[in-house]
Amino acid sequence: MASLRLEAIGHLFMKPVDLEIDAGELVFLSGPSGSGKSLLLRAVADLDPHQGEAWLGSESRSGLSPPVWRRRVGLLPAESFWWAERVGEHLPGGDAETAKSKERLSDWLAQLGFDLDVLDWEVARLSTGERQRLALIRLLTQNPEALLLDEATANLDPANRDQVERLIHDYRRSATAAVLWVSHDPAQRQRLATRAYVIQDGALVSEP
Amino acid sequence: MIHLSPWDLGVASILIFLLAGMSWRLKLGVERRVLVAAARSAVQLTLVGMVLKLLFAQTNLALIGLMALVMLSVAGFEVMQRQKRRYRGGWGYGIGAFSMFLSSFSVTLMALTVVIGVEPWYQPQYLIPLLGMMLGNTMNGVAIALDNLTRHAWESRGKIEARLLSGQGWETAIQDIRRDALRSGLIPIVNAMGTAGLVSLPGMMTGQILAGSPPMEAAKYQLLIMFLISGGTGLGSMAAVWLGSRRLFDDRQRLRLDRLMSGSRD
Numbered sequence: 001m002a003s004l005r006l007e008a009i010g011h012l013f014m015k016p017v018d019l020e021i022d023a024g025e026l027v028f029l030s031g032p033s034g035s036g037k038s039l040l041l042r043a044v045a046d047l048d049p050h051q052g053e054a055w056l057g058s059e060s061r062s063g064l065s066p067p068v069w070r071r072r073v074g075l076l077p078a079e080s081f082w083w084a085e086r087v088g089e090h091l092p093g094g095d096a097e098t099a100k101s102k103e104r105l106s107d108w109l110a111q112l113g114f115d116l117d118v119l120d121w122e123v124a125r126l127s128t129g130e131r132q133r134l135a136l137i138r139l140l141t142q143n144p145e146a147l148l149l150d151e152a153t154a155n156l157d158p159a160n161r162d163q164v165e166r167l168i169h170d171y172r173r174s175a176t177a178a179v180l181w182v183s184h185d186p187a188q189r190q191r192l193a194t195r196a197y198v199i200q201d202g203a204l205v206s207e208p
Numbered sequence: 209m210i211h212l213s214p215w216d217l218g219v220a221s222i223l224i225f226l227l228a229g230m231s232w233r234l235k236l237g238v239e240r241r242v243l244v245a246a247a248r249s250a251v252q253l254t255l256v257g258m259v260l261k262l263l264f265a266q267t268n269l270a271l272i273g274l275m276a277l278v279m280l281s282v283a284g285f286e287v288m289q290r291q292k293r294r295y296r297g298g299w300g301y302g303i304g305a306f307s308m309f310l311s312s313f314s315v316t317l318m319a320l321t322v323v324i325g326v327e328p329w330y331q332p333q334y335l336i337p338l339l340g341m342m343l344g345n346t347m348n349g350v351a352i353a354l355d356n357l358t359r360h361a362w363e364s365r366g367k368i369e370a371r372l373l374s375g376q377g378w379e380t381a382i383q384d385i386r387r388d389a390l391r392s393g394l395i396p397i398v399n400a401m402g403t404a405g406l407v408s409l410p411g412m413m414t415g416q417i418l419a420g421s422p423p424m425e426a427a428k429y430q431l432l433i434m435f436l437i438s439g440g441t442g443l444g445s446m447a448a449v450w451l452g453s454r455r456l457f458d459d460r461q462r463l464r465l466d467r468l469m470s471g472s473r474d
Contacts, residue, residue, distance in 0.1 A: 046460055047369060066461040071375030081366035083384070090374070142375055 002057030004044075004073065004146040004178040009052035011039050015203045016052055021146070021178040023057075028189045029182045030207075031199030037182045038078065040199075041148040044180070045075040056145060074144030078151040080135030087126070087134055088119030091141050101141075108137050111167050113160070128155045133164060140171055146178040147171075153188070165192060209420045221246070263332040272332050276313075276339055283308055283347045290351040293358040293468040295455060303451045307350050311444030312342040319436050341412065341433055342440045345397060349441035350448045353393025357452050358468055360385045368463050378457040386453050393445035397438050404434060 001023045010016035013036040021027045031037050043050040046066055054061040054073070061069050084090055091105070106116050112133045126134065132155050139147070152168065153161040169192070172179050181193070189196050189207075196207040224246045231239040263271055284305030294300040316339045320329045329335075361368065364385060371381035404410055405427075409417070412433055416426035458464050 045373060047372065047462055049458070049462065049464075066372075067375045067377050070373050075373050077366075077370075077373070079366065081370035083367040083371055138374070 001176040002059075002145050002178070003055075004180065005055040006044060007053045007055065009040065009043050009050065009054060011036065011043050011048065011050040013202055014040060014199070017204045019180075019197070019204065021180055023178055024172060024176040025195070026172060026179040026181060026193050028193035028196035028207075029180060029199070029204075030184060030186075030189070030196070035199040036202065037199060038150050041075055041077075041150050041180065041182060044148055045070055045073060047075075071142045072144055073146045073148065074139045074142055075148040076136055076139050076150060076152055078154060080131045080138075082123040082131070085122060085124075086119070087121050087123060090123075090138050091119070105137070105141060108140060108167060111170075112137065112163050129157070129160060132156065133160065136164060136167065140167075143175070144177060145175065147180070149179065149181045149183075151183060152181065153183070153185075209418075260332070260336060263336065267328070267331060269330050272330050272335060275332075275336060279340060279343055280305060280309055280312075283343045287347055287351045287354065291355050291358060293355075293362050293470060295358075295452070296467055296469050299455055299467070303448055303455065304347075304350050304354060307444045307448035307451065308343060308346050310447050311440045311442075312339060312346050315436050315440040315443065316342050319432070323432060338433075338436070342437060345437040346440045346444035348396060349393040349445045352396070353389045353445040354448050354452050356392045357385060357389035357449055358456075360388065361453075361456055361463070362465060362468065365463060365465060372461065372463065378461040378463075379453075381463075382453050382456065386449055389449050390445055393449070394442055397441045401434050401438060404430070410434070 003020055003022045003025075005020045006017050008016035008018060013034075017040065019027070029037055029040075039048065042048050043052070044054050046054075046061060046069060056064075056069075056072055061073075064072075082090060109116060109118060114134070118134070123131070132152070136152060147168070149168070153164050156164060165188070168179065168181075171177060183189070197204050198207050199205070224242060228239040228242045231237070231242060259275065263275060284301050287304030287308070288294055288300045291300070295303060316335065317329070319338060320326050320331075320334060324334060326334045361382065368381050368385075372378070400410075410430050410433075413426045413430035416429060417423055421429075455467060456464060
């Protein structure tokens with residue numbers, strides 16, 4: 001239960017951004033292609049050199065080790081990448097996993113239309129849409145306290161898009177997670193967000 | 209030992225002219241390179257022969273050190289040249305040169321003092337050829353391993369960053385690429401060891417036999433060299449891959465491909 005606060009986060013194409021997203025709040029971010037939305041998310045996840053600081057509640061990013069920060073502030077990139085052969089190899093597993101977290105995983109999978117046997121599937125055989133949905137589940141198994149979503153439903157048909165929106169909504173509620181969602185879809189903004197911003201001329205502008 | 213006259217070498221060089229002629233006739237486009245490489249090797253080896261003659265005559269540690277340094281600098285340059293994606297700044301040269309310095313010099317020193325037991329240990333007749341063999345072979349291993357590391361890191365950016373995003377540390381995120389790079393650096397020398405004597409007689413052993421050494425002595429020296437080279441190549445490749453992969457990440461564990469640039473190799 002922590003807010004996500006960006007303090008003068010800026011990169012090559014963007015003026016420094018100050019933004020606070022409350023715990024459990026969803027903030028929508030749009031802007032033309034190439035305006036630097038994805039770069040902003042990458043900067044918050046600390047993937048590229050940039051200026052500024054980010055806070056999760058009272059903890060500063062620079063005070064946490066990068067792996068811990070990236071686990072707690074989870075970024076879902078627009079294109080998902082997989083490093084092992086099977087889906088299950090990408091999820092935390094083994095004896096340390098509690099029955100509760102396994103049950104939760106199976107719930108999430110079911111919510112997006114998968115069975116537990118998807119864990120044995122080969123990543124190479126997944127469709128783009130399947131990859132995108134499973135990448136979200138992979139991210140949620142990290143138990144992030146804040147989510148940075150880059151076009152999380154871009155490759156999905158309406159039915160799957162709705163399922164993903166619902167899952168993110170449920171997770172946001174149950175984990176009281178702050179969510180920063182980058183998307184081009186104005187209708188999605190109407191459905192989901194309470195607050196929205198747009199990037200104009202390299203600056204973050206509040207959208208009515 | 210039968211001495212070779214310039215005339216003998218001239219006869220052998222007819223083969224090079226034949227090769228260049230064939231390349232020209234078949235439009236392979238490498239005739240110039242063949243001739244230049246042959247001329248370079250003739251000049252370089254003659255010069256080295258003369259320098260070694262001078263060095264052997266006086267056993268001067270400073271001169272020998274200078275020679276070793278020149279050898280290392282050229283090897284470092286060669287490793288850098290062979291990278292498709294090389295590190296920017298001094299790192300491009302430094303990582304290779306330092307790894308080779310670490311492995312070749314330490315293994316050669318160990319061989320001279322512990323195994324062969326030369327007195328004094330820097331006797332150039334032993335030191336220079338041994339170091340040359342070590343450098344030449346570790347150079348190959350280090351160059352292949354580093355090239356593999358940077359090329360695959362470049363191609364696998366998405367995968368590496370996906371691992372970082374899932375909360376893995378930089379060493380875990382690049383461990384597969386690192387392992388493959390190291391393996392590729394070691395395979396040539398391991399293969400060479402495995403087939404030594406079956407397919408061909410290794411170069412040094414051939415040289416010793418031609419120069420009149422008893423075959424068993426030549427075989428023992430060859431074995432020694434192979435063990436040293438394998439150890440040195442392994443050590444050098446490991447150092448290069450570790451340093452190289454560390455350099456690919458900064459202190460915030462971000463993948464920094466901007467620290468690489470395109471090399472001259474195709």
